[in-house]
Amino acid sequence: MTSTMFRIGGDLGVRRLGFGAMRLPTEPGPAREASLQVARRAVELGVTLIDTAHMYGWGANEELLAEALYPYADGLLITTKVGVARSGPSAEWKLDGRPDVLRDQVEHALRRLRVERIELLQLHRIDPEVPLADQLGALRELQTEGKLGRIGLSEVTVTELDQAREIIDVASVQNRYSLLDREHEPVLAVCEAAGIAFLPWRPVAGAASGAAAEIAAVAAELGASSAQVALAWLLGHSPVILPIPGTARIDHLEENLAATHLHLPPAHRDRLERLPPSA
Numbered sequence: 001m002t003s004t005m006f007r008i009g010g011d012l013g014v015r016r017l018g019f020g021a022m023r024l025p026t027e028p029g030p031a032r033e034a035s036l037q038v039a040r041r042a043v044e045l046g047v048t049l050i051d052t053a054h055m056y057g058w059g060a061n062e063e064l065l066a067e068a069l070y071p072y073a074d075g076l077l078i079t080t081k082v083g084v085a086r087s088g089p090s091a092e093w094k095l096d097g098r099p100d101v102l103r104d105q106v107e108h109a110l111r112r113l114r115v116e117r118i119e120l121l122q123l124h125r126i127d128p129e130v131p132l133a134d135q136l137g138a139l140r141e142l143q144t145e146g147k148l149g150r151i152g153l154s155e156v157t158v159t160e161l162d163q164a165r166e167i168i169d170v171a172s173v174q175n176r177y178s179l180l181d182r183e184h185e186p187v188l189a190v191c192e193a194a195g196i197a198f199l200p201w202r203p204v205a206g207a208a209s210g211a212a213a214e215i216a217a218v219a220a221e222l223g224a225s226s227a228q229v230a231l232a233w234l235l236g237h238s239p240v241i242l243p244i245p246g247t248a249r250i251d252h253l254e255e256n257l258a259a260t261h262l263h264l265p266p267a268h269r270d271r272l273e274r275l276p277p278s279a
């Protein structure tokens with residue numbers, strides 16, 4: 001029986017199946033109202049891990065979550081990410097890991113999320129133009145000041161993860177990963193060995209779009225949807241995996257969260273394992 005819970009950094013307990021907020025529209029109007037409802041429904045259904053980022057609407061996504069959910073339910077973790085910024089006259093985005101930028105984005109996130117401390121803050125990308133020790137040093141300073149609980153990374157290689165672990169305690173890694181996209185299997189292996197939470201992003205899109213007939217066939221046999229099969233596979237694949245599927249639709253949200261209860265019999269799991277690792 002796979003556990004439905006995970007302790008991030010060894011002590012921060014969350015339900016493993018979370019929610020990614022990136023796709024929630026934030027512009028004023030009916031779409032925003034619907035986004036508020038989706039976020040509230042996620043928590044109502046027991047989600048305790050919600051992923052956002054400064055980059056999602058340049059703060060608008062963080063604000064939306066606070067509007068929907070503040071005051072927060074006990075045990076709800078909203079994790080955000082910093083390290084991508086807009087600059088120049090055309091407001092183009094680029095990686096920006098300069099310490100003052102990271103600090104500024106964290107300070108803004110604290111205000112937007114209406115909290116005094118962000119329990120898990122993830123570096124959205126390592127900026128190749130800034131020494132890693134400076135980027136992580138800035139986050140460690142914020143941690144020492146009590147503004148951050150734990151620090152995670154996103155889109156890292158095994159080498160980068162190893163280098164980061166020499167500087168800070170890494171609590172989580174968020175890399176693109178799914179049943180159909182297993183390039184980061186070596187990173188997952190390091191996370192599993194070290195007890196680091198692995199938050200696969202884009203966990204359902206490929207399966208839900210019907211990219212693999214075999215997933216649809218397994219789903220039909222189990223009376224489930226392809227998205228549910230993709231999520232159940234992730235939950236069973238490693239105990240450190242915490243999927244964060246995203247949707248702007250309540251029906252898809254409910255469907256995705258129900259995957260916690262989907263049992264994949266070994267024969268069906270074997271069929272899924274035989275799919276090419278990068279479809």
Ligand SMILES: NC(=O)c1ccc[n+]([C@@H]2O[C@H](COP(=O)([O-])OP(=O)(O)OC[C@H]3O[C@@H](n4cnc5c(N)ncnc54)[C@H](OP(=O)(O)O)[C@@H]3O)[C@@H](O)[C@H]2O)c1
Pocket residue numbers: 019020021022023051052124154155174175200201202203204205206208209225227228244245246247248249252253255256
């Ligand atoms: N660290 C990073 O660099 C990074 C990058 C991208 C994303 N992320 C995070 O990861 C989260 C998830 O990633 P993602 O949104 O790219 O991919 P995803 O969760 O795999 O897929 C979302 C897409 O699939 C659709 N979908 C969701 N559930 C469905 C279902 N049950 N049936 C059919 N379609 C379904 C959604 O459309 P509908 O709205 O129509 O349901 C949406 O188009 C994001 O919200 C974000 O928090 C992180």
